Amino acid sequence: MITASPRHIVLSILAALAFVVIAAVGATIVGPAGERVLTVFFISLIAVLGIGVYSGNSGILSFGHMSFVAIGAYVSSLLTLPAAVKAATLPKLPEWLAATELGLLPAIAVAVAVTALVALVVGLALGRLDGSAATIATLGLLIIVHGIIIGWRDVTRGSGTFFGVPRDTSLWIAAAGCLVALIVARLYRDSISGLRLRATRENAIAAGAVGVNLRRERLISWVLSAALMAVSGALIAHFLGAFSPKKFYFVDTFQLLAMLIVGGMTTTTGAVVGAVAITVVTEFLRRLESGIDIAGFTTPQVFGTTQIGIAAIILIAMFRKADGIAGLKEWEERLFPPRTADVGDGRLTKVSDRAALTAKAMTMRFGGLTAVNDVSLKLTPGEIVGLIGPNGSGKTTLLNMLSGIIAPSEGEFSLAGKVLNGEPTYRIADLGIARTFQNIRLFPSLTVHQNVLVAALSTGGGRDAEGRAAAALENLGIAEHSGSDAGTLSYGDQRRVEIARALACQPSLLFLDEPAAGMNREETDALMETLRALSRDLGIGILLVDHDLGLINRLCDRILVLNEGNLIAEGAPDMIREDPAVIEAYLGRRND
């Protein structure tokens, strides 16, 4: 399913088609040299889009994708190589392979399947690593695959040239492949998986808290991107006819990455812009490198002009526009911003399950510091419970344990009898516990609507996600901002988006960590009314952390007081106000 508006998708696909066809026709007019350049360009663009599917959406830069190009190239070439050539150049091939002789398309299909399988295995391992560690691990993948290709002489001819591959890749085949890659990459970006993955890129912890299984989405995009790389590899192999492992190593990796990053990693628009920019400059400099005649003068030959040129473009692009030339939006999103009316209406259903959250003897130690000590509590749908205490008393740590973000040192918590210790955050969110964060954690470069939609799509099986998202936006009164990027909103509105996002998960219990911080009196009052309505009309149980005691006293049925990690009081607001231990914790002991 695609989450973007159909208008955007249709526009982008038509533009991709027009771009590919016009470029190909143009190159045919220029002649064979133009056709060669454009064919290579198309094949490179497939690879750039392939890397973009993973790196752009996940935010993890990959150096390893060239290894998938290599696998695609070798596998497809082994299948299309004429049997006679195989007998001469690769005498030690297994018999079934030596006798095989496929056409280009079936060979590509097999190459894609094999590469996807390899990517699946690698991806399962890679999923355990994060951020920069994952990036360097992909560098390791590149070296490993390169090493295997060189070592596996019987099949790959080692570091020597693999030749005799039929030159079946015509300009139009490359163009068709490129069009497919453009469409796949564009659709993936706005597919459910793509939207979830982009949410993890923006804020991994928040994505988990709204039900996104980060590893699964990363794996999906990793395998999909590997498949695109395999197409690129098969096409380049059948374009060149002869290649060696060097073709699939650092030089080409960096060229592709330069294209992707100069253009803008997060969009297909960026991939195209970057590929065009680098190709144009490279072609120009390549001619300059060997010395060209300008008005009768021949420029001197300079070694490495192309590299210097690419490097200079990268530096200029990074210094001027760190997000790439195309920025963070697709061209059609920029030209035709989503309309507010695109958000339909819907409603949130009343909480039917009266299952309570029970926490027993929760304890959290950070090294020698006990942040939370032996705290037990119960939260039932429909009630509003306040959690107060001085700064550093362990309120946020308690919320973090109860939402699965950190594992408690001791203690057990359960929802409706199901023990939640050790459950990942995304599953806890799916079971009906949603939360907001003390330091706002939105997905800043996604729109408000997408912020909320991704939560709705990732919980409750994604049923009626659009309706739930719309209702959540309506409930918090931020529907008018739905088309804006979340990061551009005012502080108070960002808080409201965060609550709406939690609400879209259709929770039975909602943890709010200082929702009124930074809001003025009117805004706080409005928020209070909203929360009261959520509890009354939808039956949601709310655990509210705030320093605004006025808000807490008026809103809560029950108040828990923490001090230095210990639960020092629990009861109705009136009782808490009179409790000597609470007064002491807040005001200090009287000295008489």
Place this chain on the structure above:
Amino acid sequence: MEILLQQTVNAFALGGTYALLALGLAIVFSIMGLINFAHGELMTIGGYVLMYCGLAGLPFALTVGLAILSTTLAAMLMERIAFRPVRNASGATMLITSFAVSMILQVLFQNFISVRSQPVLLPQLLSDSVRVGGFIIGVNKLLAIAATVVMLVFLDWFMKHQKTGIAMRAAAEDFAVARLMGIRANSVIAGAFALSGLLAGVAAVLWVSQRASVDPLMGFTPVLKAFIAAILGGLGSLRGAVAGGFALGFIEIYLAAFLPAAWQEFRDPIGLGIVVGVLLLRPNGLIPAASLKAQKV
């Protein structure tokens, strides 16, 4: 048994060089989140200074000093020119910037010095070997181990007892808070680069003294290995970088020595496979960085 001891010495020498390089990468990474691809070119610069000083007939001790000084200055210059404009950008932006710097330097070396490998004149002493308790060790290997130990001790002292070092550790844990405490971002980052340049310089001397030649791409492979070592140890963790460097050195040397001949072709993939295996068991590396634990939610 003798071979084992011999190879262990080799492993310490190679691992030490990796450790110094990985440390240089880790210091910069821990503070500003930059994976510096141009670190290898710092090494190459050190190598060329050794070469030119050797040709000029300077005494070796002075040559070494100049080489290390040049890499230190080059690292600070690199930060000032190339990395300051992208300091607050994403990790990918910084990484690709460093890659561009590396590419430009390589082309400059190729055009202004030579595309080919150049010999470096070294004192005879370095190619001698000594007999220690029945087996023979190259002087260069012993010096490499000694230099590594000296550098590690120096670094430990620097990080624990020097104001700049302590500021760096603070900045590595939480840069924003460190700045609020009055630590100047510019001086901490410049210091981190100076230190990484210093380590690259020492590594260059050790590397060249084993090979007696320098070429425009000299730094590429060892720094690639150092990246792997830094990850193996735990990215951003200094102790981890050292541990990772030595671990990788041992893996490589032992595989080269003890892997059956038929498998030697797959030495690099197998070595990296072992590293990946370790990472699967310990995703944050052998000795994870402290900042990972301190992450605020």
